[in-house]
Every structure is written in C-alpha cells, then in structure tokens.
Amino acid sequence: MSQLSLNLIAISVFTITLTSLLGPLVHLPPAVPAVVTVSALGLATLDNLSWQGRGSTLLLEWLAGFSAQHRDRVLHHEAGHFLVAHHLGIPVTDYALSAWEALKKGYPGEAGIQFDIAELEAEANRGTISAQLLNRYCTIWMAGIAAETLTYETVQGGTDDRLKLRAVLTQLGFAAAEQQQKERWALLQAKTLLREHWPAYQALVVAMGQRLPISDCVQILNQPV
Numbered sequence: 001m002s003q004l005s006l007n008l009i010a011i012s013v014f015t016i017t018l019t020s021l022l023g024p025l026v027h028l029p030p031a032v033p034a035v036v037t038v039s040a041l042g043l044a045t046l047d048n049l050s051w052q053g054r055g056s057t058l059l060l061e062w063l064a065g066f067s068a069q070h071r072d073r074v075l076h077h078e079a080g081h082f083l084v085a086h087h088l089g090i091p092v093t094d095y096a097l098s099a100w101e102a103l104k105k106g107y108p109g110e111a112g113i114q115f116d117i118a119e120l121e122a123e124a125n126r127g128t129i130s131a132q133l134l135n136r137y138c139t140i141w142m143a144g145i146a147a148e149t150l151t152y153e154t155v156q157g158g159t160d161d162r163l164k165l166r167a168v169l170t171q172l173g174f175a176a177a178e179q180q181q182k183e184r185w186a187l188l189q190a191k192t193l194l195r196e197h198w199p200a201y202q203a204l205v206v207a208m209g210q211r212l213p214i215s216d217c218v219q220i221l222n223q224p225v
Contacts, residue, residue, distance in 0.1 A: 078111060078113055079208050081144050082208070083193070083197060088193075095114065095208065142161065142165065142186040142189075142190045145162075
C-alpha cells in the first residue's frame with residue numbers, strides 16, 4: 001500500500017477515535033464511527049488496488065493546493081530536476097506540476113519530470129549500469145531537493161526521489177553507509193550545477209510556471225549566459 005494511503009488511514013483512525021470519545025458528549029450515534037471506519041478503509045484499499053494510490057495523492061494535493069507556497073515549491077523542485085537532467089545529457093520529454101496534470105497526461109503518481117530513459121534501459125538490459133550513468137541519475141534524483149534547499153533553505157518534497165535512489169543502490173549492492181555517501185555526493189553535484197546555471201534556472205521556473213512546451217524550456221537552457 002502506498003505511503004499516502006497509509007497516511008490517510010492513520011488520519012482516519014485518529015479522527016474516528018476522537019469521534020468515538022467525543023461522540024457521547026454531542027449525542028453522536030455509535031454507528032457513525034463504525035460506518036466511517038469501514039468507508040475509509042474501503043476507499044483506501046480501492047485506491048491502492050485499482051488506482052495505484054492516485055486517489056489519495058489527488059486528495060492530499062487538493063488539500064494542499066490552496067497554498068500558493070506549496071505550488072511554488074513543486075514548481076521549483078521540478079525545475080531543478082529539469083535543469084540538471086538537461087545539463088547531464090538526459091533528455092526531458094514532458095513535465096507535470098500536479099497529480100491532476102499527471103493523471104490527464106496518463107502518467108502515474110504525482111507531479112514530476114518525464115525522462116528519455118532509452119540509455120538506462122539499454123544498459124539495464126545488458127545486465128549492468130555503468131558508474132557514469134548511475135552518477136548522472138543519482139544527481140538528477142537529488143536535484144529537486146537541491147533546488148528547494150537553495151531556494152527556500154528547507155526541504156518539504158523529495159521523499160520519493162530519495163526512495164528511488166536508495167532502491168536502485170540497494171539493488172546494485174550498495175551498503176547503507178555507501179548509499180548515504182552517494183546521496184550526499186549527488187546532492188552536492190546537483191547544487192553545484194544549479195548555482196552555475198542559476199539565471200537559466202530562474203528563467204526555467206518562469207517558463208514552466210507558464211506551462212511552456214519542452215522545446216521552449218530547452219531553448220531557455222541553451223541560451224548563453
């Protein structure tokens with residue numbers, strides 16, 4: 001079950017428990033908490049099995065979507081992925097800045113950048129991933145966190161990015177300490193690239209905020225400093 005679905009279940013259980021305790025004070029029928037419990041668990045299960053967690057993602061995004069700061073963070077986070085991928089030679093094919101946009105475009109999950117992964121798939125099919133290609137993707141995965149850090153000095157997103165990086169490193173046989181070292185190295189590399197191309201990054205944020213096509217965004221990144 002997705003972490004978002006689990007979070008929603010935890011919130012529901014807390015709400016139901018509180019309702020059970022306070023229900024007698026407000027003359028709430030005892031059956032109400034039970035109905036709410038069954039409904040919440042049923043919806044979470046349906047979301048996980050049928051929609052791969054998209055429902056909980058859309059709900060939580062809708063709840064947070066009223067915050068302009070949240071939308072701004074997502075924009076800066078994804079622009080970080082875009083710029084670093086471009087400068088590391090990994091083509092970006094599309095982007096979505098919300099779960100709803102991703103759903104309309106047919107992409108699973110939340111907001112994100114879509115990459116051309118032909119090179120990665122080719123190496124994986126040969127049964128190995130070169131150290132150079134691994135370093136490039138690790139840096140790209142940490143770029144959203146790097147962008148948030150440089151822009152806001154705090155990080156709210158990036159959990160999925162870290163999990164993806166650690167899952168790949170685990171599969172390749174990296175020990176926990178080695179994974180942490182690789183993560184720190186990739187974060188530093190991403191920050192360095194963003195600092196080196198900061199004016200282009202800021203222009204990219206504006207372009208993506210206007211939902212400009214990939215070709216326009218790439219043209220911005222290719223402009224001389």
